[in-house]
Amino acid sequence: MKIIVTGGNGFIGSNIVSNLSKNHDVKIFDFKKSEKLNNKFIQGDIKNAEHVINSIKDCDVVIHLAATLGVINTEENPVMTLDTNMGGTKNVLEACRVNKIKKIIFSSSSEVYGEPVKIPMDEKDKPIPITTYGISKFAAEEYIKAYAKNYGLQYTMFRLFNVYGDQQATDWVLPEFVSKAIKNEDIIVHGDGTQTRAFCYVTDISNAFSLALDKADGQLINIGNNTEPISIKELAHKIIRIANSKSDVKFIPFEESKRNRNEIMVRIPNIQKAKEILGFVPQISLDEGILKVIEKQKSTIS
Known part of the structure; x- marks a missing residue:
């Protein structure tokens, strides 16, 4: 497949790119360049709608990880966080629509759940985010659902738990x-x-993204290691x-x-859905x- 990874030079993104590059044609869209990866690289900002549209041409799948991160950073910079994580995601979705991309795989977060209503946390639990970051990720999920409903864009969304x-x-x-x-x-x-x-090693996380390339269409799934x-x-x-x-x-x-x-x-996540749909086992x-x-x-x- 032809795949583009937004935020592909970040910690999780670079692991996904390294894993997928073994079997697929992968390019990176990121605001920062890295010498660690030899993939095709496009330097850009997901807040620049026109640049995103031009960069996502001729791809089968978009893996969208680019975001403003970090508890302290996102709480101290709420406007930047919302602009990037919500507005940037909308730009990526619009680029998918214009370029007729088959599928988007989105990196959401356990922060969406907020204070858990029960343990382990289940995909059916009501999201009650209490942080700017959690709110921005939940809103991005809703954008994705809306684009899927209106334009037929296929998606898989992962709520990641404590990656290291x-x-x-x-x-x-x-x-x-x-x-x-x-x-x-x-x-x-x-x-x-x-x-x-519940901490999950990054290579297990990157494996989940690989599994989702041709599975889990229209699904929201917890990804983590609950053992x-x-x-x-x-x-x-x-x-x-x-x-x-x-x-x-x-x-x-x-x-x-x-x-x-x-x-x-x-x-702590319930990952039964990931096991059943993806065959995901940390x-x-x-x-x-x-x-x-x-x-x-x-x-x-x-």
Whole structure:
């Protein structure tokens, strides 16, 4: 297939591009260039509607990941977040319509659910997003449904849960903890650390996108690894153990950190739908994934 990946030079995007390039003709649309990938590259901004339309010609599938990310970044820059994640998605959809693209695969987020009504979180649960990022992703989902209804565009939408990997920036919790651990520095945990997450390694995530190329039409699906939910304080201690670190775990109140928002305490996905429709089964255990992150970070400082 001929595939274009918006945000293809980002952490998740670059893994998807690397995986799909083994069997498909893949090009990247991103505002930043990367030397890591040798694919056809188009530098651009999804907020530029005309450029997006011209860039998505002659493709079979659009994988749309380009977005404004990060809890602190999106809360401090709500207008930019909405413009990019909602307006940018509308531009991508319009480009799909004009160019008669067969299908779009969209990267949404577990943030759409907001405070869960039950655990594990199910695709049938009512979305109640409480963050700018969650709101922007939910609105983007609704744009996609509207284009599907009005113009016949086929889609698959993934709500991703806590993706991590060895190329992820240390702005994110797991690689941040690893960075501190290998330097034997204190690991800072916000609140009491009982907030619980289910982490999914990025290669498992990229495999889901590959599976969706010719499956899951018209479907909204949770993608994550629900086999090893863990509290944030337990995660810190696990990383210290695996890294053989001398770090200590320190706790600070949310009010004293930049994450001064209502924290969602438990976020664990039900992935039964992904298993049934895609045949998606996560392969990388949490210990194995953490070790990969440790080894990668150590190699960059040695």
